[in-house]
Amino acid sequence: MPPSPDPVQKREPVLRASGLHKSYRGGMLSRGGAVRAVAGVDLELHAGETLGIVGESGCGKSTLARMLVGLERPDQGEVTFRGRPFFARGGVPRDIRRRVQMVFQDPLTSLNPRMTVHDIVAEPLRVHRLSPDARAMRERVGELLTLVGLSPDRMNRFPHEFSGGQRQRIGIARALATEPDVIVCDEPVSALDMSVQAQVVNLFAELQRTLGVALVFIAHDLAVVRHVSHRVGVMYLGRLAELGPAGQVYGAPAHPYTMALLSAAPVPKPRLRGRSRIMLAGDPPSPVAPPPGCRFHTRCWKAAPRCAEEEPVLEAVGAHYAACHFAERAASAEKGAAAL
């Protein structure tokens, strides 16, 4: 885990999301009603920290990412940047857009194949009028490419001439062009080969150290998220099941879903094969009709009748937060067993 930025809790967050809801309707999926992608998420992002979000497909993590950069307007709730709401009058103000950038999962489809690398990285400079003339712009693009570890003399080439890892670096250079305070990364390394993933993960860590940019790092790979994040949020069916410092969430998970997720993750250690694991039954339920009460109760081995009726709220459990009626007991039992 990267070293923690100085006392995070006391400062004003750069990004705050409160009560975010987003549903989609229309298309084939709407036969049973709207897809409730995100259903009540609150979180804060502080300057210079990395907040990791993990969850399975369909848990709403990409929708959350899009709302955090203002690409989607929440149905309810709002996102504020340094206290200023995203959707003031109509669109997101240009100066907020400039400060909150995004890196996408697939570097090939998120880069225009007919634009040169120079034009791709220069586009945000042009849109936000950050370079006085063409020469300054060229220089700045060169600087940005150097920053992400690419040679500036390749700026007149096209995306297809680069490897997967290099393309992701181009996407990162584009995100850095406007000197953002926040970069939201949606699965930034999952399309990359495993021998290349580590390069990009290290690049994020280094950029944060040198530039102090705050990151929201969304991924399904638990080990990668733990590696880069100071704090981690675990999402299940549109809500946060658990949120807290990475060491706490991974070391002493309080929500049964987090425990199951950690237990199910394949470990590259053949010697650990016989270990006892929590096996969940079935697949995650459809976000079109999430179960009543606790969303996880249909697959939870701790579920009691209360869980089917009453939706648990995110409450403090020790140093972190969990949304489970039995969280406290779960956390203390885990501590007793593992003595971490």
Next chain:
Amino acid sequence: MSEPPVLEIRDLHVTFTAHGREIPAVRGVDLTIERGQTLALLGESGSGKSVTAKAIMGLLDRPGTRVRSAAARLGGRDLLAMSEEERRALRGSAMTLVFQDALSALNPVLSIGDQIGELFRVHLGVSRRQARARSIEMLTLVGIPAAAKRVDDYPHQFSGGMRQRILVAMAVALEPDLIIADEPTTALDVTVQAQILELIDRLRRDLGTAVLLITHDLGVAAEVSDRVAVMYAGRIVESGEAGELYDLPAHPYTAALLAAIPDLDAPASELRAIPGAPPSPAQVPPGCSFAPRCDRASEVCRTTRPPLIPLATGSGRYAACHHSEEMLDAALA
């Protein structure tokens, strides 16, 4: 041990021809799998692992593709001496393939019962009614609840994990000697992936089938395989018993991969990244393919390709590296 291995492949080459250029995707691969054993073929995209699987299945017989091997035997039967018809009869019965993407591997306009039943009707010639009964049996075996009711449902009515179970059911239906699973869990969520891996492992134990697991995930390979073969740029660079290979890698590529993935239990501040990217199959460097990215590479690595040779240590370990001995000595010292 007089029983022949379930699968024996010697010196497999697959070359694609595109736009007048030859692209060697697989360049001399040997594979041996014993009965009841799981071999993981581990590699990154473009390493040739899926092409190897398709070549074994005999699915690459088309223009522009050249497949040749010195030997190819499935449970004692010589695949090279067979006619296309005979090989076709083996596919689906003696050797089967589980695909990565269950939604595109299943026919969307046929019910699940029809698709599983087809196997029994084509290969065993049983009646429609019997095929249906056997299909329900298979669905129950792979843990589909209310199988008798769901047998008439269509693929889109099942969740991703359930669809993958259906593919596994089809793969084991005729009790094959060999199941080739090509990234069977890559499209699945972590919690569902664990279920499918356990299912494949349980069926292997119960039915004594051999499994060739194609994966890019070091974790998945570690969870279920007895032996692991690591592929890089169309060749196997290292193979051995899973525990030994992970503990004491004898090829720098394997060692670098293990160091490049974050450890869930012991987070370090920096990952040891491997510089560069895997070579394109069309332009593989001379000598050792990994040399340009290798921190141990010396002059000999750039000029002479190291052969895959047995190592003195461990049980049945092979590595293709000029520096294997030093690596193992350094690790043990």
